Amino acid sequence: MKILNDLTGLFDFRISIQYIKNMIKKVLNFIKENNMLQNGDSVVLGVSGGADSICMLYVLKEISKFINLKLVVVHVHHHIRGKEADGDMEYVRKICDKEHIPYEIFHIDAKKEAIARGMSEEEAGRVCRYECFAKVQEKYNANKISVAHNLNDNSETILFNLFRGTGIKGISGIPMQRDNIVRPLLCVSRKEIEKYLEENHISYRTDKTNFETEYSRNKLRLELIPYIKENINKKAEYNIVNAGKMLGEIEDYLEIETNKTYDEYVDENEEGIFISLKAFEIHPAIAKRIVRKGIEKKAGKLKDVTAAHVESIINLAKLEVSKSVNLPYNIKAIKKYKGILLSDLSDIKIEKIKEIPIIVNNELINENPYNGKFKIDFENNGFSVDDIQELLYTKWIDCDKIGSLTLRNRKEGDYLVVNDFGSKKKLKEYFINEKIPKEDRDKVLLLADGNHIVWIVGYRMSSYYKVNSNTRNIIKIEFYN
Known part of the structure; x- marks a missing residue:
């Protein structure tokens, strides 16, 4: 490759086109057109050892000759695929040593992380990977993170999100860059990547799980998209990605209008x-x-x-x-x-409490129970049913129907009235229907009149105590989180 003369601007060079391999030229133009990388950038590369990330490593290494990129590789071992994953790690280590590129290797237990974070293994692995990238970015004072999604990944993502029922943003595809994360291979197909590696005698690792059709995305890649290309349009993936790009432009406009x-x-x-x-x-x-x-x-x-x-x-x-x-x-x-x-x-995070009496024999004896988190007032004479609002943590109650009012947690035999016909439901059944976790049910605050629950704080009140046109005396109860 030959540098003809220097230029100012994004790239301080001009390259003689005939000396540049097609892959390098294509990615370089893509980077330049989308202002992904600047001369002198320090870039963290996420490298798994597969074809895409190995291609990205070698392509950016070539490009770094012209825009002076400083590269550092990150490999994350997820401890899912046993010896195969060990082989991936050693291969990445070997490549980095051979090419004199600094690298960092992290070990995570994706299964444990998934349980701890309440995520799928795939999602937990992705989150952990980006956390590792961020650590290395800070350590090396890097300003960009590069990951190896390609054009096929983009078309699969658009279709996958379309079938899931996401909005325009989801079917706009994978962004070329977001914040400090760039994806320089989005302009090239998987076929182009494999051809580049083959022509340059570069080996790579293969994840066998990518060929297991029990996974939804693999079905898209291995079965649906090949069928579409063969029977409908061989350029389907390019058309899908172009449609996603147009939708992305619409998304940008709608976002501006939404914010207004x-x-x-x-x-x-x-x-x-x-x-x-x-x-x-x-x-x-x-x-x-x-x-x-x-x-x-x-x-x-x-x-x-x-x-x-x-x-x-x-x-x-x-x-x-x-x-x-x-x-x-x-x-x-x-x-x-x-x-x-x-x-x-x-x-609302509340611990179990002792019973706190509020109204006894129609007399208000505690205006601010539970450390002042409740405020209880009698409404003035001019208050009407029309003044009542539907608020989650403020309720108006027919005071004349209350025998006594106590703030407490649940007890055996608790119930509430769930409609205007007087139908009763056990509190336990209500908790089950509302899918309130068992460990939280003993902590839910209740305003109770004996075993009749007046108000399940933060949820609903008993229909029996609701104010109507016949109500004479009203109390207003507010809860402050």
């Missing part, structure tokens, strides 16, 4: 995230994105939130009555008078 409207229609407070019903009157493309943004703000992630979940909230907003739907990450969407409340009930 989110603050107007959404209120974030101690009860959760409240989305005004007015948000559901605007174009559904924006309304649905507002819902997704609200869930992401509450849960911190969206990975398991599908289009069906979002649609369930859109339908919830159309209802006249108060209902709720359960969402991933222990989020509950609750229909309120003027909107939808996204609440995480696990936010």
Whole structure:
């Protein structure tokens, strides 16, 4: 390869094209067009030993001759595949020693991490890998992390997410770069990668699990996509990726519009995230994105939130009555008078308490029980049923129906009335139906009138104690988390 003369700008060089192998030229142009890497960048490479990552290592090593990249390799041993994984590790070590590239090797127990983090082994492995990359980035003061996803990976991801029912963002494909993570091989196919390695007599490791069709993604790669290419369009993967790119541009525009409207229609407070019903009157493309943004703000992630979940909230907003739907990450969407409340009930961490009397013989004897986390007031004469709001941690109760009111945890024989017809349900059955974990049931705060539960704090109150047009004396009870 020959350098003709220096240029200023992103790359301080011009390369004589006829001396550059097709793979190097293609990746180099892709990096330049998308401003992925700068002259002098220090880059952490995630290298498993497979064809993609080994190709990335050698291609970036060649490119580093022209843009002065400083490379460091990271290999993560997941301790899943036994001797095969040991072989992968030794192969990466051997390559790095041969090419004089510094490297770091990490050992993780993916199975244990999956259990500890409540994830699948695959997801836990991915999270741990990126944590390892970040550690090496800090150690070497690197400013970029490079991973080896290719064009085929991108088309598979788009199809996989499409079939799962994700939104536009999910079917936009794998981003070329996000924050400090770059993917320089997204422009090349798996076939091109294997050809490059073969022509340059570079060996690589093969993960046999990639050929096991019991995994959904493997079925896509090994069965569905080959069928589509053979029977419908041999360029299907390129067309899928191009469609994803166009959708990505639409996604960027919609994100800008969503951010403009989110603050107007959404209120974030101690009860959760409240989305005004007015948000559901605007174009559904924006309304649905507002819902997704609200869930992401509450849960911190969206990975398991599908289009069906979002649609369930859109339908919830159309209802006249108060209902709720359960969402991933222990989020509950609750229909309120003027909107939808996204609440995480696990936010309230409460230990078991001793019984605290509040009302005895119609006399309020404790206005601020449980260390002031409750506030109890008698409403003034001018208060009416129309003034009552549907709030998760504030309730208005018909005081005349209360014999005594005690704050406590559950007891044998507890029950509540679940409708206006007086139907009773055991508290135990309610907990089971609401999927409240066994270990948490003894800690749930209850306002009780004997064994009749007036209010399961943070969940619902008994229909028997609800205020109606015949109610004369009303007490307002608020819980502060």
